[in-house]
Every structure is written in C-alpha cells, then in structure tokens.
Amino acid sequence: MTATYTSTSPYAITPMVNGQYLDILTIRPVSSSASDYLYTIQPQYTYRPDLLAYDLYGTANLWWVFIQRNLDVLQDPILDFIPGTKIYLCQYGMLAQALGI
Secondary structure (H helix, E strand, C coil): CCCCCCCCCCCCCCCEECCCEECCCCCCCCCCCCCCEEEECCHHHCCCHHHHHHHHHCCHHHCHHHHHHCCCCCCCCCCCCCCCCEEEECCHHHHHHHHCC
C-alpha cells in the first residue's frame, strides 16, 4: 500500500520505499518572488505557523511554507515563530502555482 499526500503537504514529492515508508525527505523549495512581502509575526501567532497559514491561505496545511521561504530566519518551525520576527510571505497565487495546488 502506498501513501499519498496532498499537494499542500511538505511530503507530496517524497518517494515511498517499498510502498511502506517515506524515503529521505525531498524538499519542496519555495522560491522568492517579487510579490513576496515582509511581515512581522504578531502575538496571536506565537508558536503557531498553522494559524497564520490558515488566515492567509485558507488551510493550516501550508504552515511549512513559512520555514521553507525563510530558512535564514526560522531554524525551528515552532520555537522561532515568535512575535517581532520578520519573515517573507508568499502571495497565495504565486504559491499555488509553484506547488500545483
């Protein structure tokens, strides 16, 4: 049996081994774009990238996009997501096109 992951999952392009488990993670890069904008994380999103993803993109499943787009700022996807941290956000249209969603 093979697992399938939705196009919003960070594992969507990671291959399966023997149809049983995930191979080494294949990173889904989130490239920078001229339409990206600088955002300061607000207190209501402390340690909760999923809530920001839901508010911006309509699904909490895209929480990982913030980390992929801001690897130089967010080393830990949860503990580094604190108020005052400045990160770049992708416009939904560009993100949807890049991820095929």
